[in-house]
Amino acid sequence: MVSRRAVIGVVVVVIVVIAGLAGYMYLSGSLNPQATKDHISVGFTVALSGPLSAQGSEQLRAYQICADYINSQGGVYVAEFGKRLPLRITYYDDSSDPSKARSLYEQLITQDKVDFLWPPFGTGIGLGIIPVVNKYNIPIILATQTIATEERLKNVSQNIYLTFMTFEHVGGMYAAVIKKIISDRPELRRIAIIYAETDSTVGWATWTKKALEEQRIGEVVFTASYPLTATDVRGLLLRMAEARPDIVLALTFGADSYVVIPQMRELRINPKVLIMTGPGASTRDFYTRFDNATREGIIYWTNSYPDLDPVLKSFWDTYVSKYGYAPVPDMQGLVYKSCLIFKA
Numbered sequence: 001m002v003s004r005r006a007v008i009g010v011v012v013v014v015i016v017v018i019a020g021l022a023g024y025m026y027l028s029g030s031l032n033p034q035a036t037k038d039h040i041s042v043g044f045t046v047a048l049s050g051p052l053s054a055q056g057s058e059q060l061r062a063y064q065i066c067a068d069y070i071n072s073q074g075g076v077y078v079a080e081f082g083k084r085l086p087l088r089i090t091y092y093d094d095s096s097d098p099s100k101a102r103s104l105y106e107q108l109i110t111q112d113k114v115d116f117l118w119p120p121f122g123t124g125i126g127l128g129i130i131p132v133v134n135k136y137n138i139p140i141i142l143a144t145q146t147i148a149t150e151e152r153l154k155n156v157s158q159n160i161y162l163t164f165m166t167f168e169h170v171g172g173m174y175a176a177v178i179k180k181i182i183s184d185r186p187e188l189r190r191i192a193i194i195y196a197e198t199d200s201t202v203g204w205a206t207w208t209k210k211a212l213e214e215q216r217i218g219e220v221v222f223t224a225s226y227p228l229t230a231t232d233v234r235g236l237l238l239r240m241a242e243a244r245p246d247i248v249l250a251l252t253f254g255a256d257s258y259v260v261i262p263q264m265r266e267l268r269i270n271p272k273v274l275i276m277t278g279p280g281a282s283t284r285d286f287y288t289r290f291d292n293a294t295r296e297g298i299i300y301w302t303n304s305y306p307d308l309d310p311v312l313k314s315f316w317d318t319y320v321s322k323y324g325y326a327p328v329p330d331m332q333g334l335v336y337k338s339c340l341i342f343k344a
Contacts, residue, residue, distance in 0.1 A: 039088040040076055042067070043114035045104045045125070050096025051228050051254040052122055054285045058328045059121045059335055063089065065318055066339035094120055096254070098128025105129045109136055118339070122253075123200040130157050141338075171207025174277065177301075178247060179217045181273055188272055192222040192245035194236065194260070201225075201251040204277065208249065221245055228256055234263050247273040257286055265294055275299045287325075311337055 044063070047056030067087045070076060075086040090112055094101035101120050108114050109132070119126055119142060126142050133140050134157055141161040165173070182188055191212065195205040202225070209220055222243035226233045237260075240248070248271040252260055257276070264270075276298050287295070306316035315336045319327040327336075 037078075037081065037085060040078070040085045040116065041088050041090060041112070041114040042116045042118055043090045043105075043108035043112055044118035045092045045094035045101045045108075045120045047096040047121055047125065048093035051256070052096040052125070053255075055254065055328065056094075056096070056121050060091065061319070061323065062315075062327065062335040063091075063118060063339060065315060065322070066336050069314075069318075070340070089118075090114060094125060096122075096125070098125050101125045102128050102132055105132045106135075109138075122198075123203075124198055127199060130160065133157060133160070167203035167207045168211075170204045171209075171211045173301075174204070174208040174249060174275070175211035175215060175217055177275065177299075178212065178249070179215065181247065182218050185272075188246035189218040190221045190244060190246045191218045191249065192240050192243060192247070192271070193220065193249045193251065194223075194233075194240060195225050195251035196228045196230075196253045196256045197225050198228050198253045201253050204251050208251075218247070226256070228254060230256060231259060232263070233259055234267060237264055237267055237269055241267070241269045245271055247271060248275070250274065250276045252276060258289055261290065261294060261298070270297075273299065275301075277301060309337075311340065 046060045046063075047053050048060070067089050071086045075084040077084045090108065092104045092107075094104055105117065108117060117138070117140070119140070120129070132138075139161065178191060193205050193209060195201040205223065205225070209223060212218060212220055222240050222245060224236050224240065226236055233256075250260055261276070264274075274297060277300070306312040316327060
């Protein structure tokens, strides 16, 4: 029987080799060489409804393109059977709800009896399934999830392997961007940080503020949060405007992106620099919902550039050909290429 942890070890080595283009698999079990199999079953949940549905829909598409590609190459070679087996995916809508995702992952393991698990989208959902991971002692490689520190990661679960950045790494990255802006434009020193109340964005905000203050980068003049499901943040935005920030770091995450930006425009709040983070601003919904005037001037970060990597370029071209628009950056580096570790 194939050792789960041996496989995880191999995968971790592969992740290091591909230099930061993170990969992950949830290994729910190992293939039984005595059984007769004609496919490898893979299970996961995605947010097809709720505030993370825009990202969940994109992640599902990336998974489907990945599975189609692997199957077009003959599937995954399994030495125990001496042949290649195609992937067959089973997925459920977790409704952006960690508790629902938790029960669905247990169903995938105990009822659907999938061979492998792929992860859901987002930190909150990913951390929500940890009790199931621990219950069945299944090693998991997380990629779209962030945790405060490596030490906390060990305390949460010995089954988790983190490939995406920790909160302090993300905070350091945002601080470095702001430091560069202030270095180029010293008059832009006043900083505001607003953020959605999610596991990821709270962590990003906390560690960004910490990095800015410790490195004495500018002056943080305003910090405030709002519920992810908020539909009116005008009061918060007006209070922010009173602080007269030059640079606004908006740590949005999901559907809140469609609230914060138009209400800033409505109130004519136009900071000299607007940095928008989180996956919300990179979704197709964001680009189709708002016109160029609304989107103009927003700085957004990405974790991958397709022209720098032939595998990502192939995914990019396939996605554009199939859906008519560019994929979300997270779906390139964090979902598709890491999914291909399955083929390694």
